[in-house]
Amino acid sequence: MTFIDVTRPSGLQQGKHHVLTRSIREIEDIFRSMGFEIVMGTESEKEFYNFDALNVPKNHPARDMQDTFWVAGPEETVLRTHCTAVDIHYMEDHTPPMRALATGRVFRNEATDATHEAQFHQWDGLVVGRTISLANLKFVLGSVVRRFLGNDEIQVRLRPGFFPFVEPGVELDLSCFKCKQQDSACSVCKGSGWIELLGAGMLHPNVLEKMGIDSKQYQAFAFGSGLERLVMLKYGVDDIRDFYDGEIPFLKQF
């Protein structure tokens, strides 16, 4: 009988999805299982969709030249600073009830370093209905965080926050899965036991009304989170620039 060396390499080699794609697909799957529609939008937006519709007044610091990239040529056109703009388009084109998650690339005009890049990604969504509450927000985001991080023990907590398009506005933290809230010298949570994650809240009535949604009949929550930060937390990546340098020794680890 011919000897066949079964330990010889086959020569077939798989590649890898980019870790950000892998992560966003996981997040999208979790949201889809909860009835959310996944939506995309354009990377450049009219000021209206990035600021005005979100109750950000004309002279608000958020509109400062220094945080936002403005496109040369067309009037009032920016590179979107968040995916919330996509949610606004969604509200314009749909009627309640709605559940949508927008994912994609966003831009901030900042110096590039280990934790900042000019472009990064967000997942940003909303739920509009008759009885939607802050308690629902806590549940949805708690579930997403637990499933994405693969840890049923993770808790989320809400703290007061301020964003012009939500009221109440909250900051959401997750319990430190690294030290389980036990290590006062934990490098991840700095000993506080909590990791900051995202901003959220109940959509401001001005925002709903601008979208033609009766704020007396409907209640909505919205949330928006950076993607890279969450991925860096999950896998221990320490330099955001690695996601965009396209080198195989990095890409193949995920």
Added chain:
Amino acid sequence: MKFSYKELQKYFDKPLPAAEEVGRLVGLHSFEFEGSEKAANGDTILEWDVLSNRTSDCLAYEGIVREINTVIGTPIKAGSLDFTFTGSSATKSSDMVTLSVADETLVSRATKRIATGVTVGPSPAWLVEILESLGQRSINNVVDITNYTMLITGQPVHAFDYDKVAGSGKKAVSIRFAQDGEKVTDLTGKEHTLDKTMLVVADAEKALDIAGVKGGAISGVDEKTTTLMLSACNFQYEGIRNTAKKLSLHTDASKRYEHQVPLHKIDEAMALMSKLITEICGGVVADDIVETGKTAPARQAIVLDPARTNSLLGTSLSTSEIIAILERAYCAVSEKDGMLSVTPPRERLDINIREDLIEEVGRLFGYANIPETPIEEGFPAPERNAIKHAQYKVADFLVALGFYEVYNRTITKEGNVKLKNPFTSELDSLRSNLITDIRARATRNLAFSEEPKLFEFGTVFLGLEGDKVIEEFNFAGVIGKRAIKDKEKTALFLKTKGYTEQVLSTLDIHGAEFVTSSTEGFVADLVVAGEVYGHIGINDWELSWTKLVKHSNFTVSYKKPSKYPRISRDVAFFVPIETTIQDLEKLIAGSLPPETQELFLFDVFEKPEEKKKSVGFRMVFQSDSETLSDEWANAALAKVTGVLKGKGYEVR
């Protein structure tokens, strides 16, 4: 903002919880606790990141003290936040200064008060201590008092050296617009050039300061000063913000004005400042004030439905619990027919609509006490995102073939769409294609792989059409090679073409054609339904993804396969080297019978020296109704051979 724990404690009768605990509790219910540090004198300095909608009341001890009382419950020492002052009638402000204002919409209220016989010198130890614990320098007693007054009340105030103000007797002071190009040197000695949108406090001859932002050197208080003009004003926030931004001059004063200071604080601050000037600097402070503008309007009541409060928060608080919480937050609440009428306190400029009240209830009840609750109401099944679905299918397929997915940067050196405000002047464009960077990446990855295969999905910016930015969502890939020899080109191109065809097949896109390309850097154009959807090079490609996916069409027109045997014939012949396989296929197909199941190229052999190539095609026949004979097949072949010979091709 930093707060001295020792100073905070002065406003409470009972002991506060430990400093860290105060920090943590306010951090949970009000705004983020940044941490604490020990001061040299043993005091603890607490720092909170006051939210921008709370700067009107909480960039001040007064606000934080109330907040601590609201959140923790420790009672405030009676009278400690009552700022009143009775001056002397021996000095009359109205005899010494008149005040006019250029625009009352921009200067909602302005006040001036005179203090005579003042001795400027070092501040008492307690004042120096509190300023230094917050990282501020003690200057002199007058200046320190103005800084302290702002810390306590949140109202910026200023003291001018009255003798440096032009005029005699009743000196005319105005708050006017600066002239374009008017220069003012501030208290630190820096000169600023103003424009006509900026406000200044001025006398008859010159500007005395940059209103709402910073005091001027020309009217500054020094050791020789004996008469003060105390000033407390309120400005419309936008004007101060613009001035501070244009001058790149952000001060504690401008920071507060930018978020609007409650109007009534002028009276508190003027009273506190006057009291301290009297106590610390000697001198006689006038009882009267010279003023313009209006006083704060009464706060309007907001209607709040307890049911809606519970609905928005997801809680089940009783009406009396809700009332108790709002009263802790200094609201006046009355109830009628189950609805609440809530009047917020005058310093809470952030409370205007019922949702603001609901936030008060929520945060003070404690968000930790709101349980995670699944959504009860139903929802229709959402549509699948077709573009993403196709993208993920193709990504899975390429990964299985050994490709790595990359993300490249959007902002680049070259592109058709530019940025008005790039971060660096070099990177001022938005990428107009994916291929440039992905090719560069492949080259760099040769350090890690003999044949790095990369792909990317991403948005590119093609250009502008009038007022619109034209974006496309594209898909690109590259097979990295160190060098491509001439004789390898066709084989490599066919491999790349193969990947592209498999992508189309994965998406059920039919009828795509590959046409010789005239686009530089590419070999073929991908044409679907008469439109070019992308370009393919020898070892790379870039396609318009969103457009392509629209042609995805999975349809079945079922035909039962024949049970009769198949029979095939081959034909090989020479053609000029540039004759395309596609043209030959069309030629042969045109002469084939309907029983033909397949026609495919099985061999190509080039003889470049003779400028010709040999091609071999196989034809497979099958009938639905009978077994086809050799004679039948030979006849079909003969017809094809005839057509080929008729074209002048040498049949082998």
